[in-house]
Amino acid sequence: MSSEPSTDPAAFHDFEHAGWQRAAAHYADTFGTLTVQAIDPLLDAVAIARGTHLLDVACGPGYVAAAAASRGATASGLDFSTLMVDEARRRYPGLDFQEGDAEALPFDNGSFDAVVMNFGLLHLARPEAAIQEAFRVLVPGGRYAFTVWARPEEAVGFGIVLRAMSTHGTTNVGLPDGPPFFRFSDADESRSALSRAGFTAAAVRTLPLVWRLPSADALFAAALQGGVRTSAALQAQTPEALAAIRDAVLTELRQYAADVGVAVPMPVVLASGTKE
Numbered sequence: 001m002s003s004e005p006s007t008d009p010a011a012f013h014d015f016e017h018a019g020w021q022r023a024a025a026h027y028a029d030t031f032g033t034l035t036v037q038a039i040d041p042l043l044d045a046v047a048i049a050r051g052t053h054l055l056d057v058a059c060g061p062g063y064v065a066a067a068a069a070s071r072g073a074t075a076s077g078l079d080f081s082t083l084m085v086d087e088a089r090r091r092y093p094g095l096d097f098q099e100g101d102a103e104a105l106p107f108d109n110g111s112f113d114a115v116v117m118n119f120g121l122l123h124l125a126r127p128e129a130a131i132q133e134a135f136r137v138l139v140p141g142g143r144y145a146f147t148v149w150a151r152p153e154e155a156v157g158f159g160i161v162l163r164a165m166s167t168h169g170t171t172n173v174g175l176p177d178g179p180p181f182f183r184f185s186d187a188d189e190s191r192s193a194l195s196r197a198g199f200t201a202a203a204v205r206t207l208p209l210v211w212r213l214p215s216a217d218a219l220f221a222a223a224l225q226g227g228v229r230t231s232a233a234l235q236a237q238t239p240e241a242l243a244a245i246r247d248a249v250l251t252e253l254r255q256y257a258a259d260v261g262v263a264v265p266m267p268v269v270l271a272s273g274t275k276e
């Protein structure tokens with residue numbers, strides 16, 4: 001899979017920022033119901049313990065920081081979306097959340113024992129800069145871990161929506177060019193990105209998450225409103241194309257019908273490393 005950088009990182013960064021400001025109101029009820037499932041393995045990967053000083057980068061509504069705090073860590077969260085930070089502060093008033101950029105962390109060198117990023121890396125214009133920044137703010141011996149979605153052939157929810165969009169609409173809607181969404185789904189790519197930033201003991205594994213939603217339409221609604229690139233691409237379709245995409249998504253999801261709603265495989269790649 002290609003790893004070429006975004007051709008206009010500033011434009012892509014601004015596009016993602018505007019997108020997250022829009023998605024913030026919908027996130028907790030859509031992708032948030034799925035991303036929380038990765039929290040325990042993510043925290044285990046950084047060997048969280050009582051007293052660990054942890055930074056949750058791209059924290060969104062603050063789930064990971066809150067889970068770390070409940071495991072005895074001193075946790076801070078950072079996100080570049082004011083509305084996400086507001087949501088995190090509302091949900092977890094006792095915790096420290098601040099606005100800031102993953103690509104230029106507002107912390108001194110060696111400030112944290114652990115840094116995590118749950119589903120943030122795939123939204124960044126300069127993911128290498130974010131990994132490098134995580135390395136910089138860690139103490140020697142500190143641990144870093146991130147999660148991203150597996151490829152769409154495995155993360156079925158993405159596969160179904162993207163396939164329906166290319167069959168019944170268009171994926172070429174003129175969005176700002178960004179790094180490939182599934183770049184770090186590739187274990188070798190994740191491992192080498194960690195090594196290039198200076199991390200050792202790089203390890204990558206897959207978590208078999210399943211997205212349980214009350215209906216097939218709830219998955220379509222999540223794709224339409226809960227994210228940035230896919231949501232923007234769907235919103236740019238003609239009304240006729242969007243209706244056909246929705247029909248195709250609902251039809252394909254019939255095979256994932258559960259006792260209630262749907263249960264869709266959404267495996268996750270978890271990568272981690274140590275700053276020696």
Ligand SMILES: C[S@@+](CC[C@H](N)C(=O)[O-])C[C@H]1O[C@@H](n2cnc3c(N)ncnc32)[C@H](O)[C@@H]1O
Nearest residue numbers: 020035058059060079080081101102118119123
């Ligand atoms: C998919 S959400 C993940 C939220 C949360 N970590 C979770 O576990 O559900 C991605 C988050 O990354 C944030 N984000 C994207 N680019 C960022 C950047 N350059 N700096 C800081 N936050 C960023 C978005 O605002 C959004 O809250």
